[in-house]
Amino acid sequence: MERTVPRPRLYRDAILALLRRNLTHPTVDWIHQELRKREPRVSLATVYRTLRVLVAEGVLCELPFGAGQSRFGLVKEQNHYHFICDSCGHIHDLPGPARAGLETAVAEATGHRVIRHTTEFFGVCKSCLANAASSAEAKKARPRKIAPKGGKRGERYR
Amino acid sequence: MERTVPRPRLYRDAILALLRRNLTHPTVDWIHQELRKREPRVSLATVYRTLRVLVAEGVLCELPFGAGQSRFGLVKEQNHYHFICDSCGHIHDLPGPARAGLETAVAEATGHRVIRHTTEFFGVCKSCLANAASSAEAKKARPRKIAPKGGKRGERYR
DNA sequence: ATATGTGCAAAGCTTTTGCTGCAGT
DNA sequence: ACTGCAGCAAAAGCTTTGCACATAT
Numbered sequence: 001m002e003r004t005v006p007r008p009r010l011y012r013d014a015i016l017a018l019l020r021r022n023l024t025h026p027t028v029d030w031i032h033q034e035l036r037k038r039e040p041r042v043s044l045a046t047v048y049r050t051l052r053v054l055v056a057e058g059v060l061c062e063l064p065f066g067a068g069q070s071r072f073g074l075v076k077e078q079n080h081y082h083f084i085c086d087s088c089g090h091i092h093d094l095p096g097p098a099r100a101g102l103e104t105a106v107a108e109a110t111g112h113r114v115i116r117h118t119t120e121f122f123g124v125c126k127s128c129l130a131n132a133a134s135s136a137e138a139k140k141a142r143p144r145k146i147a148p149k150g151g152k153r154g155e156r157y158r
Numbered sequence: 159m160e161r162t163v164p165r166p167r168l169y170r171d172a173i174l175a176l177l178r179r180n181l182t183h184p185t186v187d188w189i190h191q192e193l194r195k196r197e198p199r200v201s202l203a204t205v206y207r208t209l210r211v212l213v214a215e216g217v218l219c220e221l222p223f224g225a226g227q228s229r230f231g232l233v234k235e236q237n238h239y240h241f242i243c244d245s246c247g248h249i250h251d252l253p254g255p256a257r258a259g260l261e262t263a264v265a266e267a268t269g270h271r272v273i274r275h276t277t278e279f280f281g282v283c284k285s286c287l288a289n290a291a292s293s294a295e296a297k298k299a300r301p302r303k304i305a306p307k308g309g310k311r312g313e314r315y316r
Numbered sequence: 317a318t319a320t321g322t323g324c325a326a327a328g329c330t331t332t333t334g335c336t337g338c339a340g341t
Numbered sequence: 342a343c344t345g346c347a348g349c350a351a352a353a354g355c356t357t358t359g360c361a362c363a364t365a366t
Contacts, residue, residue, distance in 0.1 A: 011347090028330085042348090043348050044330095044331090045348070049332085049333095049347085052331095052332090064222035068329090068330085069330065083264065083270050092268070094264060109252075110252070112283045113281045114280070115244070116281070117277060118278050119276070120278075121261065121264050121274075122272070122273055122276075123273040124270065124271045126269040129270070168321075187355095204321080206355095207357085210356095226354095227355065227356095228356085317366100318366085319364100319366085320363105320365085322361105322362085322363080323361095326360105327359090328356085328357075328358090329357095330354090330355085330356105332351105332354095333350100334349105334350090336348090338347085338348105339345090341342105341345105
């Protein structure tokens with residue numbers, strides 16, 4: 001056959017490359033689709049397995065936001081500040097304000113042991129703002145009423 | 159039959175009462191079990207439906223943390239600061255530092271429109287610290303290696 | 317009588333796992 | 342020969358939904 005793909009950790013680097021290029025913490029499905037453009041035989045199970053390994057290694061982090069599929073992104077620095085677009089669901093990294101005293105303050109106030117913290121900002125991202133502006137006003141009110149979770153999940157956000 | 163329950167919004171208040179008493183943002187399953195102790199015929203579907211309505215009304219908020227079932231809690235004040243225990247999964251409310259200038263600073267830096275933000279502190283809660291101390295040291299290392307999400311979800315955290 | 321809420325069961329989606337087979341050492 | 346990884350398909354878990362019926366207005 002054409003190339004008879006190499007075995008060990010075959011798609012590991014390809015997935016990391018994708019995540020290095022896409023900084024919006026894509027869904028598992030997006031990663032799978034994108035990978036398939038180059039390697040049509042990749043199975044979704046392999047993508048999941050690879051992602052789990054990378055998370056266990058500390059290279060990636062999983063973000064539970066977006067109310068649907070899990071999203072994964074690189075763990076760079078101590079960057080745990082995100083902006084999450086309510087409209088398109090993309091998650092952007094932010095430079096962390098890095099407030100050190102905050103954790104100890106919480107620990108002293110509550111008695112819990114605080115190890116780390118994250119902050120998420122929600123709103124409408126730059127490009128969605130632009131899209132909304134260009135498509136005038138009266139087009140159609142966006143549904144977004146009850147936000148289903150289990151049902152037609154993957155159809156929202158890309 | 160015994161009582162022939164009243165119809166409209168039958169369990170709405172009962173669920174709210176439960177959440178008013180339990181401040182750790184319980185899982186759907188916990189709510190269901192608890193409700194069943196008084197109303198054995200409640201179905202899980204009804205619990206989900208009621209919770210979705212309450213979220214849509216803005217009375218409750220859904221928290222995507224814990225990597226398993228969804229968790230729900232009351233929306234009180236602007237309280238969007240949480241402490242999440244890595245060990246037991248409970249989510250405790252914290253009094254918010256309420257830093258107003260933060261959102262506008264992020265908006266100016268990124269170009270996104272920022273509407274709200276949340277902060278989560280992770281660590282080990284007071285009671286888990288106590289339990290760990292009482293069960294000496296050598297008992298068994300806690301597994302927690304790869305953190306499965308879809309498989310045996312509900313078995314973790316209560 | 318109508319409209320709405322509920323229970324039950326089934327469907328749907330995401331994520332994991334078992335098994336088989338192939339590839340590299 | 343052995344080990345380990347990938348593909349496929351099936352299973353498992355959480356959440357939603359269709360349908361029938363009961364209940365309040």
